[in-house]
Amino acid sequence: MTLYSHDIPGGSAWSTPVRAGRLITLTALGQGANLSVLLAGSDRLDRLNVPDTLKAQMSACIRAPMVLMSDRGLALASVVASSLDWHDALSGYAHDRSRNDLNPHGFSGDGLIIELAKHGLGEADLHGCVNFFSKVSVGELGGMRFLPGHAQAGDTVILRTEQDLLMIAAATPHPMDDIKDGNPAGVRVEVALAAPPTVNDEPARFRPESGRALEQTRRVFA
């Protein structure tokens, strides 16, 4: 049952606390949607750590059923389902100062900093974001290539919160997207109650590292 739903318009940022044990369904509302997401844990200090999340699960992108891990090795959320097999986490967000040949459009994810400030946080709390719905592949020599139009309208990714979270999100174009039109796609955020994990829980069984992060989290919040 959906508890609530909110559409983030293309080009805008938003933030919301989400309690543990919820499903957050993100839906692309148009082709080429991008949602740059920052996460902070229940104490607002322990935040998403993209390098730890990637290396613990041997992946260069975010995909189901990975566990999104914090600086302190706790599970913040699990990716329980995704219609896309790749969500970028290597490119950061679009900000005013990076508007150049790679980022010629005027949309800035600097709204993320304003959203952080609303919760008593700030620039010091910036960290590597996940760019949901975007794909940046890496070539043999390390070259990064943005794939335009990776997401279509209706593509979804579903996160399960593993502790009380603060989610900060900007539906701004990916910083390597050279879109020319002024109407970037928005993203729908729906929050619902999650069923308790079963013994066959995919994130818990994905890799030993994923399972250990979930188990550590269960202990800390027991």
Added chain:
Amino acid sequence: MTTLQDMPIATKTTAEKPTSVDLVVQAGDGALIPVPAGGRLRIVDLHGNQAVDTLLYDAHDVDNRYSAFDTVREQGAIYLTTGSRLLSSRCDELAVITDDTCGRHDTIGGACSQESNTIRYGEHTRHQHACRQTFLRYGAAAGIGQRQLGHNINFFMNVPVTAAGDLRFEDGLSAPGRHVEVTASRDILVLISNCPQLNNPCNGWDPTPVRLVGTWA
């Protein structure tokens, strides 16, 4: 633990540029080195295959700090080498890699911590040495705490990414005596942890000392 008192007295290496820093950082130890604009800091991998976890800060505002993902996006490539501009979270240029005899360096693999060690290797590793312990110990004097720890550079570390989106840690590309040098674009603080990790090949399973040589007027 290396202290300021251990640093040798500055010695002239050329007519113009004195050697301002010349110290050996033992495996598992760290250092906080202020480098003025235009100063060059060379890190020498004395024994080969030694990851040197490194963070950079604007010396006058530690919230303007090295940003791994802004750096790789703006250069369009995930590995760092000569010519890489090391950008801050405000997209300011903090430093540039001006010399590199290793070839490439990682900046997406992050730093080890006691907590991530327990996730990756098991609870028995919780009280082993870890880079983020070293960052917090040496960063404290400059006001660098948990909130100020961003995602770092791993000099001499090899973290290949495949076209399929897989990532792994491999034996390093470095060798004894190879070095990398950064030139500061503004006054910066360089926070270093000479990685003590024993549980993966990033240090060739045997962490070893590195040498730091700083040259500025």
